[in-house]
Amino acid sequence: MTQKLYYDDQYIKVFSATVLSCEKGERGFEVILDKTAFFPEGGGQPGDTGFIGGVEVIDTVERGEDVVHICADEVSGEVECQLDFDKRFANMQQHTGEHIISGYIHAMTGFDNVGFHMGEHAVTVDFNGVVTREQLDEAERLSNEAIYKNLPVKALYPTDEELENYDYRSKKEIKGQVRLTSIEGVDLCACCGTHVAFTGEIGIIKVVSVMNYKKGVRITLQIGRKAFEDYCEKNKNALKISAALKAKPEEIADAVERVQAQMQEMRFRYTQLKKNYFELYAQDCDGDKCCLFDDSGNAEDARLLCDILAQKAFVAAVFSGNDEIGYKYAVASRTYDVRKIAKELNSFCAGRGGGTAQMVQGSLATYRDMIESCWREIELNDD
Ligand SMILES: [Zn+2]
Secondary structure (H helix, E strand, C coil), X not given: CCEEHHHHCCCCCEEEEEEEEEEECCCCEEEEECEXXXXXXXXXXXXXXXXXXXXXXXXXXXXXXXXXXXECCCCCCEEEEEECHHHHHHHXXXXXXXXXXXXXXXXXXXXXXXXXXXXXXXXXXXXXXXCCHHHHHHHHHHHHHHHHCCCEEEEECCCHHHHHHCCCECCCCCCCCCCEEEECCCEEEECCCCCCCEHHHHCCEEEXXXXXXXXXXXXXXXXXXXXXXXXXXXXXXHHHHHHHHCCCHHHHHHHHHHHHHHHHHHHHHHHHHHHHHHHHHCCCCCCCEEEEEECCCCHHHHHXXXXXXXXXXXXXXXXXXXXXXXXXXXXXXXXXXXXXXXXXXXXXXXXXXXXXXXXEEEEECCCHHHHHHHHHHCCCCCC
């Protein structure tokens, strides 16, 4: 059984220990020490990382009564150990912050936190009921007030009799000694994780987003140092958008809406102009068979132009592209079944595509002179 130093003092960054065993496992060398400050993955909190005897600790997990350190290499004897405490402290901030906001939401709605995950970029918490936006705003406000008050965060180890008198949150039935994390006036919750000593160390709790999940909601939170990093990233983006749109940072959402409206208007005008241009382009086109080449390679334009041509010619075709990228084609007719033409184009010009009797579309992997000679060869017949 490993002696768990993180329950005596959650701020231990360096310590000395004796290696009891070191065996090769799937992810690396599995090292068990006589005592450790490395917290093993559990209750939504990731396992600690750092160094044991100068060897990297990739992860820490719990196995029965033991804490197993997954190490990059072998270690033995007496070792000096060092935690990646920046990462651990961020976890402590996030874990304690989660207690606070979950406590307020529970007090407000009666719903329970039924899923908790500390990810690389954010914390998510799942509740077994729908928490409204107003309730979340209020829980967020109260949580940050609790941070400003710098309240102590205590670990309690109650007897069975004491426990019966406590009203505490718990995710599951616990056997043996229960460890309660207490923030007076805010929350009391059974938890085996690591926490900060005072709420002020958390810095900030921010609800980033909320979505419906199962029969309740999933809330995404930014807490502590991660929240600061998130703020820096979002501020950088806001300033970039602000400069690009020549709008004040607090007005960029309105500015984006204006740009979107302008783009829609321009798209409409562009389509109109394109139609006019195509009509001019098509004015000399008539007779039985008419075909035009265009170099844009745009299938949508080919379809539009072909449709205009088909008002003048019996059968109309547009080939859009060049000899390097190949050609998109559209063939249309008001009265002739153009699927027959698609078949011929596909087989003689390395093509693929099809469509309805009035309009076929596809692509040809060949050269312009091949297409032109193929088009000349195509005979229109009535059968
Ligand atoms: Zn906790």
